[in-house]
Amino acid sequence: MNPFDLIGFSGNPLDRLSEKRDDAAALAALLANPGARAVAFAGTMPVVRANGGGCSALHALDDLRALPAEEAPVLLGRDDEGPVYGLLLPEATLAHKPIGQDAFVDRHESVIAGRPDLSVRDLRALAVENALPRDEIAIIAQAKTVLHWHANHRFCARCGRETVPAQAGWRRDCENCGAQHFPRTDPVVIVLVTHGDSCLMGRQKQFPAGMYSCLAGFVECGETIEEAARREIFEESGVRLGAVKILASQPWPFPASLMIGCRAEALSRDIVMDAQELEDCRWFSREELRAMVADLHLHGLKAPHPIAIARGLLEHWLAGA
Numbered sequence: 001m002n003p004f005d006l007i008g009f010s011g012n013p014l015d016r017l018s019e020k021r022d023d024a025a026a027l028a029a030l031l032a033n034p035g036a037r038a039v040a041f042a043g044t045m046p047v048v049r050a051n052g053g054g055c056s057a058l059h060a061l062d063d064l065r066a067l068p069a070e071e072a073p074v075l076l077g078r079d080d081e082g083p084v085y086g087l088l089l090p091e092a093t094l095a096h097k098p099i100g101q102d103a104f105v106d107r108h109e110s111v112i113a114g115r116p117d118l119s120v121r122d123l124r125a126l127a128v129e130n131a132l133p134r135d136e137i138a139i140i141a142q143a144k145t146v147l148h149w150h151a152n153h154r155f156c157a158r159c160g161r162e163t164v165p166a167q168a169g170w171r172r173d174c175e176n177c178g179a180q181h182f183p184r185t186d187p188v189v190i191v192l193v194t195h196g197d198s199c200l201m202g203r204q205k206q207f208p209a210g211m212y213s214c215l216a217g218f219v220e221c222g223e224t225i226e227e228a229a230r231r232e233i234f235e236e237s238g239v240r241l242g243a244v245k246i247l248a249s250q251p252w253p254f255p256a257s258l259m260i261g262c263r264a265e266a267l268s269r270d271i272v273m274d275a276q277e278l279e280d281c282r283w284f285s286r287e288e289l290r291a292m293v294a295d296l297h298l299h300g301l302k303a304p305h306p307i308a309i310a311r312g313l314l315e316h317w318l319a320g321a
């Protein structure tokens with residue numbers, strides 16, 4: 001199996017219908033479709049309902065129309081069953097019940113006021129626990145990113161006046177100055193650095209206990225992906241890179257990143273760690289990494305969770321690629 005097939009938030013099955021976003025008649029017909037469904041978010045957390053022994057985050061749109069949505073639903077796309085929308089609910093609709101928290105996932109349990117059949121769950125927890133089908137997780141990730149953008153870009157960056165949704169939710173227009181604003185995606189390079197039979201990993205303070213991962217950082221303006229990879233690795237670890245190869249990518253909706261997975265060969269093993277960015281950084285042998293992936297490391301060290309592209313990069317290397 002290709003290790004990148006298991007990474008989370010990818011595999012979205014929707015036809016995004018981008019060619020219909022300016023077609024008022026087509027949009028009206030889609031919205032009136034009795035089979036229309038919606039992914040709803042209350043603040044940053046998806047709304048789910050019990051479904052047999054599990055849960056579901058796809059709801060009949062008609063069932064959610066009575067809830068106090070912030071704005072008109074965003075058209076995410078269409079599958080064989082009909083159109084799918086994203087709906088943002090105000091956080092005031094939530095009633096919270098804390099049940100503990102850790103550094104990786106939010107463990108609060110909350111319900112929608114007046115709807116005891118609906119609750120909210122942390123998206124990362126849903127993915128880690130395989131609580132939903134892969135394609136549903138990908139749809140929720142799409143919804144989270146675009147709804148987060150709407151929630152945080154209600155005012156025009158040019159003149160400061162309030163903007164309105166357009167193009168079925170894929171643009172915001174300023175009626176005062178005519179500016180058009182579009183959802184953003186933030187590219188991030190995440191790099192598996194190898195030197196001989198060893199790979200370079202680091203850990204940040206907020207990581208789960210014992211977990212190490214590939215080093216990563218945002219691509220800056222005017223950089224190629226390869227240039228960003230070389231800069232970020234040198235800044236964080238002091239290690240200089242030779243050739244950089246792009247292997248895979250992953251949407252990461254926390255809140256709107258695109259993780260670009262790269263493989264690179266180090267020119268040396270000398271580490272000068274940036275202690276403001278990392279808590280630790282070191283080289284790991286293949287044997288030690290295999291123990292971490294198998295959760296058998298002698299000192300309890302762990303590899304990233306399989307939903308993360310970092311795990312795919314590491315397993316790709318362990319497979320001899």
